[in-house]
Amino acid sequence: MTKSDRTAAQKPVGAKAPAKRHRGGLTSTRAASKPRDKRSIAQPALPSESKLAMIITMLRSPKGACIADLCKATEWQAHSVRGVISGAIKKRLGIKVTSAKRDGLCVYHAAK
DSSP, X not given: OOHHHHHHHSOOTTOOOOOOOOSSTTSXXXXXXXXXXXXXXXXXXXXXXXXXXXXXXXXXXXXXXXXXXXXXXXXXXXXXXXXXXXXXXXXXXXXXXXXXXXXXXXXXXXXX
């Protein structure tokens, strides 16, 4: 490739790139769709070896589980375990989780 071929292939210094167009046009498909009912959304099956399944199993044990036990089993930090309990287990899966103080620790139990 010669020097003149390279300079011809480069765009001029003051040239602007063409404007990008939106794929959906002017209307948004999200705004037009109606909100879904949470009960109608199918719940995914949990793999038996996942950390979420491990947490649920520990919470369903007769003695329950404290945050320290769950952190040790999953190798997560405490705020991550609490987030999974409130977000994934309570809200998404709809499992009722209760907590109680025992020996100065907060012990969590899940309904079977």
